Amino acid sequence: MINRLILPAFMAALVASGPTAALDLETMSAEERTLFRSEVRDYLMENPEVIMEAVQALEDRQAADQANADLALVSNNADAIFEDGFSFVGGNPDGDITIVEFMDYRCGYCKRAYGEVEKLLETDGEIRFIVKEFPILGEQSILASRFVIAAKQLEGAEAYKSLHDALMEFNGDITIAALRRLSDTYELDADAIESRMNDDSVTDEISQTRALAQKLRITGTPTFVVHDEMLRGYLPYDQMRAILDEKREL
Template identity: 55%
Template sequence: MTRPLLPALAAVAAFALPANALDLESMTDAERQAFRAEIRAYLLENPEVIMEAVAVLEQRETAAQAESDGEMIQDHAEAIFNDGYSWVGGNPEGDVTLVEFMDYRCGYCRRAAPDVDDLVEFDGNIRFVIKEFPILGEQSMLSSRFAIATLQLEGDEAYKAAHDALITFAGDIDETSLTRIGETLGLDTDAILARMDSPEVTEVIAENHQLAKSLGISGTPSFVMGDQMLRGYVPREGMEEIVAEIRSDS
């Protein structure tokens, strides 16, 4: 037979009362033991309460994280959206800006690439910014240095071609494979390779790493859209929903 819930509810509710309404320190050992037993019995008979509490906690944590992300984005907006050195594609005058922190050797970045490209192409009003963020070893670093050097020497179209080649490249990245990629794309490969270790390229990577640290970004892909931070792979449909939400709020 189910125990009466009123005493248990009263015991649980006591946690929400002011501190002076229930002085746990003044309880005797017997009273404290009975109090704990009542709570335990109630939770065992009503385990859904635990799940409800977990759901509320998760909602609060999500809301707190979103608020924190929004504040960080606002504080670093210029560096995120208009740094002056990152590649900008899509519609430069788009009403929504999508920023991606990516690593060429990241499997989820590779998975996200066609989704992002399709989103930008078919929407037609999204400004797309790529932040080179190599974090997965030497091959990641070589890839990003090659891409950045290409952007600095040969411009936006050459960069996007190199970016697409690197994000889909299946082999190991070294000077030989980079030379082959550059030659296939018709780039001035010798000049690009010579610039890869330059201070100008190193500074871009350092700035992106510092910005990622300030934003609490430690993995790839990570996206910034409006005042939202998206950590990890998000399918195209999910991004479309966020874009629609941003537009409806503007």
Template identity: 50%
Template sequence: MTLPLSDSALIGTCLAATALGLIVMTSGGGGAAPTPDTAAQTETAASETAAAPEPSLPFGAVPAAPDAVDPEFGAQVRAYLLQNPEVIFEAVAEFERRTAQSQGDMDAALVQANADALFNDPRSWVGGNPDGDVTLVEFLDYKCGFCKRALPEVKALMEQDPNIRVIIKELPILGPESELAARFAISVLELAGPDAYDSVHVELMEYEGAITPDYLEDVASDLDLALADIVDLMESDAVSTVIEDNRALAQRLQISGTPTFVMGEQMIRGFVPVDNMLQAAAIARQ
């Protein structure tokens, strides 16, 4: 789901509104710089206020903030912003840069703290080049439309970069059909091996209909898999533990949706095309 305004647009709107507020506050008669006489009266009033004792406040009360911006300062800000409106958007860009840097640092720390569970779990499917110098971990849900869109992008990544190792983490978060599909895929990996899992994974990702027991029976039949053994394993504690561990890992990594990718120490939240994945791989190799 997308919001009507991007974060940048929203921040820019807020900054623009703040700037306009300053302009309004400092425009017209009320915002004009004081004349010498007015300035003298202001200075006298200020000295009298400073000399007067402060009224006592009830326990826990907070003094009210001043209502007005200093007129001279406000007039300077107004003039500067009118002459240099691009400064607002420069501030937005700098805010985005600092936010991205902070998020990247936090993601790297989370990946480092969970590296073993991410990259060395023997229960997860490994594809691409098992000895590749960069690993891509994908958290996915078989009912997720953006995960389905990501399938050809991940395939293209493995074709264009032969040194990519790919790991799949089932993260069923979209309901009973998601859980059924994840249990089926995990059971196939355990019983029939990585090649059979790869075939099932592609089938489930490309399928647009409802994931039902009858559909999974057809998949098993088409791939010549032992359905009875798979069904028995699907309801086992071992498969439940894999799913629970994947969910716990996602929670520790602050992953809230699918697809989410981990590449090196980077986290990529949401669908991205293969070019972005290749750029992330280049960064991971630096």
């Protein structure tokens, strides 16, 4: 019979053994099942922290499983992530570590992350930074991505970076008129860029990045890949800095 003296050990063992562990109540008599359930309830009521410990253990296990799965995803798709041949490459192209960002110009957290990433690039001259255009937040996101990709194809990386930076700090509605005004600011050929926006080559870049995101199980922005690790969501500068330092020690 399970009593209060052995129940804590039993519960700990049950949690540690994972989801495959099960207690066969069918082998107990009705009286034993009733007593067991009563003892479990009483124990948990007296020690509610056990529930939180079990939840934390489950969350830690799930996080570890996710991290291991992400490592495999990054490894299996490394060429498409780091060397796709069309995504913008900034920072130091010959740097000793690479940060890849999947972003959307309508994403508030991407805009917050923009300042953190720029600070990293300014304070660390050995970061290779890749931008993946991943417009998932509606027609304005797609419009912006098509415009900046067209600008990159026609006028090069510097033009792309100027428009990218401007859009990351832009808070109004993204329209053709707004995009043309931004391009005029940098003396770019707005007519040529607009004409190029719906070209198959622009569509192909977006489609390839979406296919890659699907393989990587990326559903939100920003998502970063740092060296071999996927970081899903916004991270402040200090955390990004610590992750870079950690990766460099590997």
